[in-house]
Every structure is written in C-alpha cells, then in structure tokens.
Amino acid sequence: MLKVDKVTKQFGGVIAIKDVSFEVKPLEIFALVGPNGAGKTTLFNIITGVLKPTSGHIYFKEEEITGLSPVKIVQKGIARTFQNIRLFKSMTVLENVLIGFENHYEYNFFEAVFRFPRFFKEEKIYKEKAMEILEFLKIDKFANYEATSLSYGNQRKVEIARALATEPDLLLLDEPAAGMNPKETDELADTVFKLRSEKEKTILFIEHDMKFVQKIADRVMVLDYGKTIFEGKPADMMKDETVIKAYLGDIDVEG
Ligand SMILES: Nc1ncnc2c1ncn2[C@@H]1O[C@H](COP(=O)(O)OP(=O)(O)O)[C@@H](O)[C@H]1O
Ligand SMILES: [Mg+2]
Structure with missing residues (x-):
C-alpha cells in the first residue's frame, strides 16, 4: 500500500x-x-x-x-490527522467534516459562491455522508455543536471524521x-x-x-x-x- x-x-x-x-x-x-x-x-x-x-x-x-x-x-x-488538533473555531462539528469533502466537490468556485442549484443538490449528499461518518464515530449528537467546545477526545474524533471525509x-x-x-x-x-x-x-x-x-x-x-x-x-x-x-x-x- x-x-x-x-x-x-x-x-x-x-x-x-x-x-x-x-x-x-x-x-x-x-x-x-x-x-x-x-x-x-x-x-x-x-x-x-x-x-x-x-x-x-x-x-x-x-x-x-x-x-x-x-x-x-x-x-x-492518503489522509491524516495532526499532532496538534487543527479544527476550525466558530465552525460546527458538521462544518468541520464538510471541509474534508472539499477535494471531492464537483462544483467550481463560482457555482459555490453564487449558490447555483447544483450546489444545494450536492451539499445535501455531502451532509448525509458527513452524518454517516459522525454516526460511525459515535459523535453525531454533537453535529451542530461548535467543534472546539467538545472534549479533547471528541475533538480528536472530529479530526478523524474530517480525514475520513476525503475517503482515504x-x-x-x-x-x-x-x-x-x-x-x-x-x-x-x-x-x-x-x-x-x-x-x-x-x-x-x-x-x-x-x-x-x-x-x-x-x-x-x-x-x-x-x-x-x-x-x-x-x-x-x-x-x-x-x-x-x-x-x-x-x-x-x-x-
Ligand atoms: N520545519 C522544520 N524546520 C527545521 N527543523 C525541523 C522542522 N520540522 C522538524 N524539524 C526538526 O527535525 C527533528 C524531528 O522533528 P519531528 O519530526 O517533529 O520529531 P517527532 O515528531 O518525532 O517528535 C527535530 O530536531 C526538529 O527540530
Ligand atoms: Mg511529532
């Protein structure tokens, strides 16, 4: 491998x-x-x-x-987590995981900015995928919490979730x-x-x-x-x- x-x-x-x-x-x-x-x-x-x-x-x-x-x-x-947790402050757990999908998004920058219908369609799919990952790691109940408000152990799990979102x-x-x-x-x-x-x-x-x-x-x-x-x-x-x-x-x- x-x-x-x-x-x-x-x-x-x-x-x-x-x-x-x-x-x-x-x-x-x-x-x-x-x-x-x-x-x-x-x-x-x-x-x-x-x-x-x-x-x-x-x-x-x-x-x-x-x-x-x-x-x-x-x-x-190949995906990774960091020795020093690197979660985005003032973003929810779910949003932090969605960032992991960035490289898989098919829409381009302008479509995203102007929120063309295609964006909404894809966003829903990615939200569902992100929720599946959070369920797998048993942190789905925190999906809408601010990520950095979680316990240390759970923040580490969010990092793993974000890495998994890239489907490594x-x-x-x-x-x-x-x-x-x-x-x-x-x-x-x-x-x-x-x-x-x-x-x-x-x-x-x-x-x-x-x-x-x-x-x-x-x-x-x-x-x-x-x-x-x-x-x-x-x-x-x-x-x-x-x-x-x-x-x-x-x-x-x-x-
Ligand atoms: N970007 C860098 N610039 C200069 N020296 C570095 C850099 N990254 C790591 N080092 C040096 O390389 C060595 C190995 O560091 P590191 O890989 O962080 O070790 P570990 O993760 O095993 O604790 C250390 O001496 C560290 O100071
Ligand atoms: Mg080290």
Missing part, C-alpha cells in the same frame, strides 16, 4: 530523517514510535506532501507520489491518543479496529502510549535521531535492548 524508500530529510544542518525505509501492507495497522524529535512527524509531512524529502522516494499503491502537492496526495487516497485508503494518525483518558483510549482502539474491519482502511499511526501500541499495532517501527532502530512485532519491541536504551527506559510503558 505504502512504500517509503531510503528517505532522508535535512533541515539546514539537522538531519531529521536518515535513510528510512519501510512498507505498510494493505489493511495493516502500523505504528511509528520513538523519542520526541526522532523525526516521526517529519516523516508524516513527507508522506503527505507537506515537505519534500532531501532524497529518497515514496510510493503509494505502486505509484510514485514523491513531491506531489498535499491536495494531490489526498486525492490519491490510508489514514495517518499523529498521536491520536495524546491527552485522552483511559476510557477514551480504549474507545479509540475499538474505532481503529472498526476502521479496518468495516471501512477497509489501512492505518499508520504515531503514538507514545505503549499499551495502546501493543493492543492495536500489527507491526511497529522505532525511530531514534531519524534512524530506524527497530522494526517488527510490538511484543518483540518491548524486549529489544536497543529500544529500551534509546526510548522505553525513559517512558511509562504502561501508557
């Missing part, structure tokens, strides 16, 4: 990612972990076209997508459990499993909560100073001496 091939990213003198390669298979739940500053978000930014790699290649469904614009990459079928095959989640309480984290784990089993999504996620990683990830890659220091099963990662030294020794592995 996704192939990252020998990717390096340099910011001035800082090498944020160094020669990183990995593959995510269809319907896999793949975790990306490592200390702060390891390069995880940078890798997400490269995959989603926000940053261009200094060298290396990204392939999605066998097609090279290196250097394509973020909009093109969304259209190819691959969903990238940047620290989805950050700031969640244990109950919300358990619900998130169920949601991720349902995204795979019911919506056929492939998931690549960044997370520090090792309990969560062990519960949901099929495979995990550990980055440290931009380099891969482990790739394999979560249970094996927990026992890996190099990973314990570089990362696990410093965090609460109970999550």
Whole structure:
C-alpha cells in the first residue's frame, strides 16, 4: 500500500530523517514510535506532501507520489490527522467534516459562491455522508455543536471524521491518543479496529502510549535521531535492548 524508500530529510544542518525505509501492507495497522524529535512527524509531512524529502522516494499503491502537492496526495487516497488538533473555531462539528469533502466537490468556485442549484443538490449528499461518518464515530449528537467546545477526545474524533471525509485508503494518525483518558483510549482502539474491519482502511499511526501500541499495532517501527532502530512485532519491541536504551527506559510503558 505504502512504500517509503531510503528517505532522508535535512533541515539546514539537522538531519531529521536518515535513510528510512519501510512498507505498510494493505489493511495493516502500523505504528511509528520513538523519542520526541526522532523525526516521526517529519516523516508524516513527507508522506503527505507537506515537505519534500532531501532524497529518497515514496510510493503509494505502486505509484510514485514523491513531491506531489498535499491536495494531490489526498486525492490519491492518503489522509491524516495532526499532532496538534487543527479544527476550525466558530465552525460546527458538521462544518468541520464538510471541509474534508472539499477535494471531492464537483462544483467550481463560482457555482459555490453564487449558490447555483447544483450546489444545494450536492451539499445535501455531502451532509448525509458527513452524518454517516459522525454516526460511525459515535459523535453525531454533537453535529451542530461548535467543534472546539467538545472534549479533547471528541475533538480528536472530529479530526478523524474530517480525514475520513476525503475517503482515504490510508489514514495517518499523529498521536491520536495524546491527552485522552483511559476510557477514551480504549474507545479509540475499538474505532481503529472498526476502521479496518468495516471501512477497509489501512492505518499508520504515531503514538507514545505503549499499551495502546501493543493492543492495536500489527507491526511497529522505532525511530531514534531519524534512524530506524527497530522494526517488527510490538511484543518483540518491548524486549529489544536497543529500544529500551534509546526510548522505553525513559517512558511509562504502561501508557
Ligand atoms: N520545519 C522544520 N524546520 C527545521 N527543523 C525541523 C522542522 N520540522 C522538524 N524539524 C526538526 O527535525 C527533528 C524531528 O522533528 P519531528 O519530526 O517533529 O520529531 P517527532 O515528531 O518525532 O517528535 C527535530 O530536531 C526538529 O527540530
Ligand atoms: Mg511529532
């Protein structure tokens, strides 16, 4: 599904990612972990076209997508959520999700501005689709609430809803459990499993909560100073001496 091939990213003198390669298979739940500053978000930014790699290649469904614009990459079928929640203030939950459909709207700018009949027709379809997504994530009762008035856990769900609105095959989640309480984290784990089993999504996620990683990830890659220091099963990662030294020794592995 996704192939990252020998990717390096340099910011001035800082090498944020160094020669990183990995593959995510269809319907896999793949975790990306490592200390702060390891390069995880940078890798997400490269995959989603926000940053261009200094060298290396990204392939999605066998097609090279290196250097394509973020909009093109969304259209190819990759969507993401952000480490720092990015919901539009003074917009409702439903409106925030509708923004996700932007790239799928068939009307052009002028039709939208002058609200031609076609716009209304399509808007209704998209509203229904957005409500279906909100129901799937069990936040439909908040559809008309201001998005930023929701609890932290529910705001994260709105971000996931907006990403789902672009109808991606691959969903990238940047620290989805950050700031969640244990109950919300358990619900998130169920949601991720349902995204795979019911919506056929492939998931690549960044997370520090090792309990969560062990519960949901099929495979995990550990980055440290931009380099891969482990790739394999979560249970094996927990026992890996190099990973314990570089990362696990410093965090609460109970999550
Ligand atoms: N846009 C940028 N410009 C300069 N340096 C950056 C930029 N983005 C990230 N970095 C640097 O790259 C390294 C990796 O950062 P990041 O990918 O955010 O790590 P992580 O998500 O694993 O915590 C850090 O040293 C960070 O300061
Ligand atoms: Mg990060």
